[in-house]
Amino acid sequence: MPRERKRLLPTDDLRHRYDHALVTAAEYPTDYIPEHAAEVRFILAEAAGEIECCLCDMAKYQNVEQCPRCQATSHVNCLDLLRNHERRHGRPLAYGCPECGVLWRAPEERAALAAECNDRRRRTTIAPRTAYRYRHDEISGRLICTFVRPSTGRICGESYYIHQQVRRHHERDHEERTVACDCGLGSAAPGDGQPDLSSCFCPVCGGEFLCRHAAAAHCWDQHRDQHWPPTCQFCQTKFDKYLDLVVHLSSHHQNFEAA
Known part of the structure; x- marks a missing residue:
């Protein structure tokens, strides 16, 4: 029986929205994933048209990632929302298909392009001394926030697709702006x-x-x-x-x- 769908919201209990193989895979060694992951298909918003997202059940003008095994599609932003939400609740997810659980890796050309900005610093507008740090994840092609949370001593680890999203995340969650x-x-x-x-x-x-x-x-x-x-x-x-x-x-x- 297919799972009941509903719109993806940050306040939802989202554990029923994805295959739990992604939870287990998050603990795999980093050198294991590239050899066992399938190359995800990335579809730009212009070409995505009315493709429906398997997470929010909506067809919106957004970039889409499509699973090469089950053909399920998800908005890039919806997948990031899901993974960041679960990470904040102690359930980090591997980069993969929320529908069938197969592991993904970003297309090589996209990973190479994103790698050019690996480990750079970006300044915010609040003051010259305020910077946010991130690293480029070669598997997902995402930018990973590397702010170290003083309360835990661990990096934040939330992932985003573009620099502007990382900056906004840092301003919202790690700064105390006026x-x-x-x-x-x-x-x-x-x-x-x-x-x-x-x-x-x-x-x-x-x-x-x-x-x-x-x-x-x-x-x-x-x-x-x-x-x-x-x-x-x-x-x-x-x-x-x-x-x-x-x-x-x-x-x-x-x-x-x-x-």
Whole structure:
């Protein structure tokens, strides 16, 4: 019986959306995969036409990858969304067909083209000292974020198809840029839907701010060169972002005040 389909959403439990052979294959040695993977067919959006994606069940104007064994097609962005979502939830997937589980490798000409940008740094627009790092994965042709998460000591590992996607990912998940938050002040990151009007303190210098987002943005701008990674002075827990540290202090060390 065919699996029930529904639109692919980041908040879904997506474990029913792919062949679980990809979970097992993610643990294979890197030198095993090239010899046992099939070359995936890459179809540009212009030629893809109304091809339906096996993940979102929609035909959209997007680049498509087609399995050489079962002929199932998936949007490049949908496959990246699936793999990044599962990686964040502790279930990394090998690059392959979500429908039948066969391992894939990128066409050699595409891999060679993408390899030209291997291990370069790209600057963001926030400041000259802020850079994001990535590496080129020869198997999938994707760009892999190599930001090391202080909380785990492991690289992020999320994969994207183009540089702009990697940059946006880094700005969203690894930086604390000044954007508007729910309380209307300059903040470090988009709000979580709950306005926070209570004042809080900078965990480094003790300066007082009107909201946790503003405190985190201040830390990112003023303290990250000398005080990275964000670390709780009370329990020595390391965090990936200053906003996480500020929230931790308010919830676990409520008596924290300016020195």
